[in-house]
Amino acid sequence: MNILEVKNLTKKYGDFTAVNNINFAIKKGEIFGFLGPNGAGKTSTINMLTGLSKVTEGSINIFGIDVVKDVKKAQSIMGIVPDESNLYPEMDGFENLCFCASLYGIGKEEREKRAKKLLEQFGLDNVGKKPFKAYSKGMKRKLTIAAGIIHNPKILFLDEPTTGIDVESARQIRSLIMDLNKKGTTVFITTHYIEEAERLCDRIAFIVKGEIVRIGTVDELMQDVQKEKIIQFTLDSGILDIKETLQKDFYNYKIEIIDNNTFRLYSINTISLMSFMKYFDERGFSVYEAKVIKPTLEEVFVKITGIEASKMKKEKEGGRK
Numbered sequence: 001m002n003i004l005e006v007k008n009l010t011k012k013y014g015d016f017t018a019v020n021n022i023n024f025a026i027k028k029g030e031i032f033g034f035l036g037p038n039g040a041g042k043t044s045t046i047n048m049l050t051g052l053s054k055v056t057e058g059s060i061n062i063f064g065i066d067v068v069k070d071v072k073k074a075q076s077i078m079g080i081v082p083d084e085s086n087l088y089p090e091m092d093g094f095e096n097l098c099f100c101a102s103l104y105g106i107g108k109e110e111r112e113k114r115a116k117k118l119l120e121q122f123g124l125d126n127v128g129k130k131p132f133k134a135y136s137k138g139m140k141r142k143l144t145i146a147a148g149i150i151h152n153p154k155i156l157f158l159d160e161p162t163t164g165i166d167v168e169s170a171r172q173i174r175s176l177i178m179d180l181n182k183k184g185t186t187v188f189i190t191t192h193y194i195e196e197a198e199r200l201c202d203r204i205a206f207i208v209k210g211e212i213v214r215i216g217t218v219d220e221l222m223q224d225v226q227k228e229k230i231i232q233f234t235l236d237s238g239i240l241d242i243k244e245t246l247q248k249d250f251y252n253y254k255i256e257i258i259d260n261n262t263f264r265l266y267s268i269n270t271i272s273l274m275s276f277m278k279y280f281d282e283r284g285f286s287v288y289e290a291k292v293i294k295p296t297l298e299e300v301f302v303k304i305t306g307i308e309a310s311k312m313k314k315e316k317e318g319g320r321k
């Protein structure tokens with residue numbers, strides 16, 4: 001069941017089109033990722049979805065609520081974690097959480113209970129009484145996420161939640177996101193980290209220059225580019241001597257020698273493992289390993305978008321807003 005539907009969504013800043021007529025839907029319980037480089041239009045999109053920025057054209061429907069027409073109602077069921085924290089620097093963690101809860105009309109006793117529980121859950125109970133401004137970047141991001149879920153939203157929007165923070169905090173944040181998702185929260189996340197999208201997301205949209213160039217599960221995205229099947233064989237003894245015979249006997253396949261004991265077979269048709277096993281068995285070779293080689297999501301991304309993954313990271317790391 002789709003709980004979010006975006007149709008023909010466009011964002012213009014003056015004459016410049018930052019998001020160009022995009023369409024997508026998110027199913028209940030999914031972690032849906034928006035993956036793209038610096039300036040692709042991720043923040044512009046998430047800000048429209050969460051009612052933080054005006055829609056130029058198009059429609060957004062979340063749990064049956066029209067976000068353009070009824071933004072307050074829509075916001076009451078969303079958790080919003082912007083890329084820059086919106087919490088108060090002078091207030092401590094506990095006060096910040098209680099304040100956010102009060103904005104959603106949660107009573108004093110309940111908000112204090114929730115704030116305490118979230119501080120524990122996010123490993124921030126020891127700094128709950130410190131002012132927010134004294135937190136490390138990783139702690140700040142965790143508290144901002146805690147504030148975003150204090151009202152138990154049905155859908156959580158996170159804009160680059162792990163950018164610019166230490167590895168351990170980033171790992172904890174990913175694990176917290178997965179826990180929330182397991183408990184039923186649908187998640188929309190923007191990221192420029194390919195590994196993060198691959199690890200977290202059920203489906204991913206590649207966004208480049210304001211346009212969605214592909215949407216799919218990791219497997220679907222991989223199948224898209226993997227027209228060729230690749231199997232890698234490792235034998236017990238050298239194959240260099242039989243390389244030419246091998247290529248002659250299996251002329252339908254492309255054969256690539258990796259090292260003395262290992263080679264790869266490429267074919268657009270299904271590769272019959274049995275015929276290769278038999279072939280080597282008859283010639284006195286043992287097959288140590290036969291494994292399917294899949295492309296990485298990074299290779300898929302580069303192939304589809306033409307953008308080098310390393311370039312994407314460099315641009316971002318140098319330019320956090």
Ligand SMILES: Nc1ncnc2c1ncn2[C@@H]1O[C@H](COP(=O)(O)OP(=O)(O)OP(=O)(O)O)[C@@H](O)[C@H]1O
Nearest residue numbers: 013016018036037038039040041042043044045316
């Ligand atoms: N307020 C604004 N006025 C004019 N142009 C803007 C504004 N905000 C964003 N842009 C431009 O719109 C494009 C998309 O920006 P956006 O921040 O949505 O991309 P992004 O994918 O989130 O990138 P980043 O990772 O840098 O946040 C960029 O070219 C950016 O310069």
